[in-house]
Amino acid sequence: MSDAKYQSIAEKYQKFVMPTYAPQLLLVRGEGSWVWDSAGNRYLDFGTGISVCNLGHCHPAVTKATQQQAGMLVHVSNLYMNEKQAVLAEKLVRHCFDGVAFFANSGAEANEGLIKFARKWGSDKGKDQIITMKDSFHGRTLATLAATGRSKYRKGFAPDMPGFSQVPFNDFDALAAAVTDQTAAILLEPVQGEGGIIPADTEYLKKVRALCDEKGILLLFDEVQCGMGRTGYFFAFKGYGVEPDAVSIAKALGNGFPIGAFIVRREHAETLTVGTHASTFGGTPLACATACAVIDAIHNENILANCIKMGHFFKTELEKMAEKYACIKSVRCRGLMIGVQLDGNGGDLLPLLLKQGMIALSAGEDVLRLMPPLNLSEEEAEQGLKILEKVFSEISA
């Protein structure tokens, strides 16, 4: 693409797109683990659109399913059945726990559903409070913002929606002390993403489950970022052996096609009944056909096994780098959800990595967040590690 064309697109952004982001790079094509910019430069994508393109860009089977469905039936209202929604619901439930699914379009919308589910469940029990975690992230709508522990996102949007309080993550005593007779639910990410790739401790999650059972409280997991295989398990909670009462997913469910969902245990299947919750675009044939192809590919291509194998590889290699380079304070990995805690701002590394041909992310204040495609090859992993090492050595020099 010519410089003039790039300039004209950048000008249109400036003039016509609301400046809630500040993008510089213009991406034009993606294939597998790679994306290309308007100048023809190629980048190894270790951000995957923030854990969305978990199967890489333009995965052939997923693209084919979307194309086929687009020529058959794109949208019908939920006033009618569509085959793909039924098939997808069954596939998800079989990976989750016995229950029922509701389809939405994004992570925030899936979490709104979780919150509404908890409030409806608690409405005849005098329970309307939800406890969430400090440093958590649940979305940008008003309810999910109120649930979000990272208070900077709420600035300027007061008043907060009532009914939420936050406690420190992985601190069971603080959580137990915050529970009251009005507590309807505890909502948490099994692995905090935006907060800095912070996994829950297994013992903590087990105690939280027991507390919920003892006090009659719903346990809700937000797996929008850590779900869909990212941790090496289809749902991150499977790796902990702790089941929630309901769980939300989105991001990688459509590998780039917008779709979100929440699933509640069968015993709660009648909490949200006809007319109590809806979404025009939730669960369209097009979105569901795409998501079905994503789930089939996870199976057919041994994606989870590759994720675990590559996750170990990154952990080992990054820990070796941590011994060599003082800028690395710690390495946190759960499958291919990788956080490198730095002696400085995580975001500062991103332009340096970009210059070397890698797209990555930051998280929290001081974490470099790496979320490569789950079907990354060994060769690509090695290429990525080389780039990372180059940049770590550069900033350590």
Ligand SMILES: Cc1ncc(COP(=O)(O)O)c(C=O)c1O
């Ligand atoms: C854990 C978690 N929940 C919810 C969301 C919100 O998802 P969306 O941006 O699709 O609304 C995100 C987005 O980053 C997330 O990481």
